[in-house]
Amino acid sequence: MASPPSTRQQPPIPDSTTARWWSKDTVAIVTGANKGIGYALVKRFAKLGLTVVLTARDKSKGLEAMDSLKVLGLDHNVRFCQLDISDLKSISSFVSWFRSGFDSFDILVSTLHLSLYNMHNASVSFNAMGENSMDKADTVIKTNYYGSKRFTEAMLPLFRRSASMSRILNISSRLGTLDKLKNTKMKAILGDRETLNEDQIERVVNVFLQDVAEGRWKAAGWPEIWTDYSVSKLALNAYSHVLARKYEGLVSVNCFCPGFTQTAMTDGKGNHSADDAAAMAAAIALLPPRCLTTGKFYAASTTSGMVSKL
Numbered sequence: 001m002a003s004p005p006s007t008r009q010q011p012p013i014p015d016s017t018t019a020r021w022w023s024k025d026t027v028a029i030v031t032g033a034n035k036g037i038g039y040a041l042v043k044r045f046a047k048l049g050l051t052v053v054l055t056a057r058d059k060s061k062g063l064e065a066m067d068s069l070k071v072l073g074l075d076h077n078v079r080f081c082q083l084d085i086s087d088l089k090s091i092s093s094f095v096s097w098f099r100s101g102f103d104s105f106d107i108l109v110s111t112l113h114l115s116l117y118n119m120h121n122a123s124v125s126f127n128a129m130g131e132n133s134m135d136k137a138d139t140v141i142k143t144n145y146y147g148s149k150r151f152t153e154a155m156l157p158l159f160r161r162s163a164s165m166s167r168i169l170n171i172s173s174r175l176g177t178l179d180k181l182k183n184t185k186m187k188a189i190l191g192d193r194e195t196l197n198e199d200q201i202e203r204v205v206n207v208f209l210q211d212v213a214e215g216r217w218k219a220a221g222w223p224e225i226w227t228d229y230s231v232s233k234l235a236l237n238a239y240s241h242v243l244a245r246k247y248e249g250l251v252s253v254n255c256f257c258p259g260f261t262q263t264a265m266t267d268g269k270g271n272h273s274a275d276d277a278a279a280m281a282a283a284i285a286l287l288p289p290r291c292l293t294t295g296k297f298y299a300a301s302t303t304s305g306m307v308s309k310l
């Protein structure tokens with residue numbers, strides 16, 4: 001994997017509708033899928049014929065999303081399960097549900113090449129556009145970084161039983177790329193991609209939370225926009241690299257920044273719709289096996305499709 005971020009242009013990503021190679025035995029799990037990009041991703045995968053697990057932290061919102069899919073005629077291959085990624089009990093219940101709900105899972109794994117795709121999409125930000133309060137920094141880090149990490153850890157044993165290469169796509173943000181970090185000590189830790197490990201990422205996150213608790217975060221060189229959110233994505237990007245390195249050949253792990261997208265997180269402002277962002281995310285998630293990458297950071301570009309940044 002490359003060390004520092006670069007803006008090297010990648011070949012265009014094949015259109016997932018023209019290079020269909022998956023089947024209904026390809027299962028995509030989408031977190032935070034009751035609205036926004038997550039919901040749009042579920043629609044996209046359902047249209048493309050995958051089996052989809054729509055998850056939401058709030059059961060009633062998840063069931064409402066299922067009703068909307070029904071109206072669109074897209075609910076046939078979609079199952080719902082409640083999942084709050086910031087709650088370990090909820091993660092554990094999800095894993096049990098998944099194992100029992102897909103009761104022929106073992107057979108599917110060994111004979112039908114069931115592939116598992118995890119779309120870590122769920123995230124929070126409590127700041128409106130232009131604001132930068134750290135009042136909820138703990139919750140932001142706990143959800144966006146630790147939530148995605150703990151859910152990944154809980155799912156990895158299932159991934160490793162899958163007959164074909166499983167995939168994780170972390171919906172991240174370019175607000176969390178290394179160039180936004182001016183703290184030289186922290187940058188040196190996260191920038192050494194060959195030796196970076198989970199303990200070091202945790203150390204960086206803890207230093208940030210300590211800086212917030214002790215009121216010195218503004219002067220400490222952390223990213224300047226939506227600082228807590230950006231640090232959570234910085235950590236998620238770094239963790240994705242560590243995972244990609246650790247599971248090379250077994251699990252493909254990439255990040256995707258959807259760009260400025262019209263969702264609740266941006267008060268409906270943005271350069272494109274959640275459906276547009278989901279189409280780009282799905283194209284990366286469904287790269288044909290011969291084009292499959294790992295350890296990459298894809299960023300949506302309004303002008304030229306996709307650019308691989310890390």
Ligand SMILES: NC(=O)c1ccc[n+]([C@@H]2O[C@H](COP(=O)([O-])OP(=O)(O)OC[C@H]3O[C@@H](n4cnc5c(N)ncnc54)[C@H](OP(=O)(O)O)[C@@H]3O)[C@@H](O)[C@H]2O)c1
Pocket residue numbers: 031032033034035036037038056057058061083084085086087120121122123124143147171172173174257258259260261262263264265266270274
């Ligand atoms: N929109 C953008 O411009 C933009 C840009 C860059 C990156 N992104 C990333 O894109 C992804 C999707 O964001 P979005 O724009 O679609 O935002 P959104 O509309 O606010 O959706 C966020 C989703 O995450 C869910 N969520 C929050 N906390 C959760 C938890 N603890 N457990 C499970 N689900 C939880 C929310 O559920 P509730 O409805 O219950 O709150 C909601 O379904 C995020 O990772 C975000 O960081 C967005």
